[in-house]
Every structure is written in C-alpha cells, then in structure tokens.
Amino acid sequence: DIVMTQSPLSLPVTPGEPASISCRSSQSLLRVNGYHYLDWYLQKPGQSPQLLIYLGSHRASGVPDRFSGSGSGTDFTLKISSVEAEDVGVYYCMQALQTPPTFGPGTRVDIK
C-alpha cells in the first residue's frame, strides 16, 4: 500500500495569515493520463470529512478560493491564503492512485 505522511501534525494559525500543509507519498501519484491522484479533505470539529481538493489541485464544488493545492510526484501542498476561524479542524491528504486509497495521519489546525 502507498504510505502517506503529513507535516506538520499540528499547526496553530492566526486569522488573516497564510498557512501551508505538506503531504508526501511513498511513491509517485502520477497516472499515465497526466493527473496526480491526490485528494485533500477537511474534518471540522464534530463533523464528517469534506472534500476540498481532488487531482492535486482541483477545488471541489463550493470550496472557497483561499484553498489551493499544488505539487507533483510524491510531494504535495495545501495552502490557505488567508486563514479564517471556520478553517479549524483536521486536514487529511489521501492518495487515490491505487486501491486501497490511503490517508495521511492528519494535520490539526487551530487558532493561536
């Protein structure tokens, strides 16, 4: 199975400031079609996860444009351009190149 790691595991943030989370996979997530099969999910406190980003950089429907995904091969980044209080929660990356899909351990984002 593909192993996913994330850093940092905890990220205190200041509203209005940018934030960044890294995700690394144990093998390249690039498929022959040229897309990277990497998703980002946010699980807000007491809620189920929600899809933020798919194919590494495509924002899901309804996701604010302050969220952006980038990266290639084995290294990916989720960026929040200006953190808002509602962005607190645990962020997970997940590889979908191979079955089983595997999640990173999560990055807990909270307000300083």
Add this chain to the structure above:
Amino acid sequence: EVQLVESGGGFIQPGGSLRLSCVASGFSVTTKYMTWVRQAPGTGLEWVSVSYTDGRTHYADFVKGRFTISRDNPRNTLYLQLNTLTVEDTAIYYCAGGAAYSHGPGAFDLWGRGTLVSVSS
C-alpha cells in the same frame, strides 16, 4: 437535498455481527461509486470498502473476508455487513460517494454523518 444517512451501528460483543445501512437522497447511487470509511476514536480516517456502479467491489486487507458491501439500487441504499467483529473494529463508519475518478475510489464529494460501531465485551 443531496445527502447520505447511515444507520445500524450500536454496541456489540466481540464475534458479533451488524449490518450498516446508508440511504441516499437527492441523487441516485447508480451514478456514484459508494464507499465506507471508518474512524476509530481519536484517530484518523481508514478506508474500508467500495462498491462500483458495475457491481465490482473491493475491500481493505484488514477486512479479511469478514465484511460484505452491497447496494440496493431501487432502494437507493448502500449496506455494509460486519461479521466476526473485534474490538479493533470500534469506529465511526462513514458512507461516502464519488464519481470523478474512473479507475478507482477517490474524490469523495458526499459524506454521511456516520454511525458508531462499538465492540466490547
């Protein structure tokens, strides 16, 4: 409103069985691959199983033949039969759906609120 609603969780002794249900509304399950993801208390997300629209299914290795995923398209419902449960299966079980990827499960854009399975003697 588009939503998924899980049910069927509960408290069960080791070795017992449960059947989880996930009722979809606002869309047809025939348009999405449907999956189960679980989350043990205080831990991260773990993929369990997927049911594709063409009838194929796939399971995580830890299932080891104990779980069976199925769908009832006329009832717009996904199921997960859990057998030979162990304490390690204690978790919230989420039903989720997606359609963006043609080769496998991912980009789960719809999630239910989950149902808690608690296995204890």
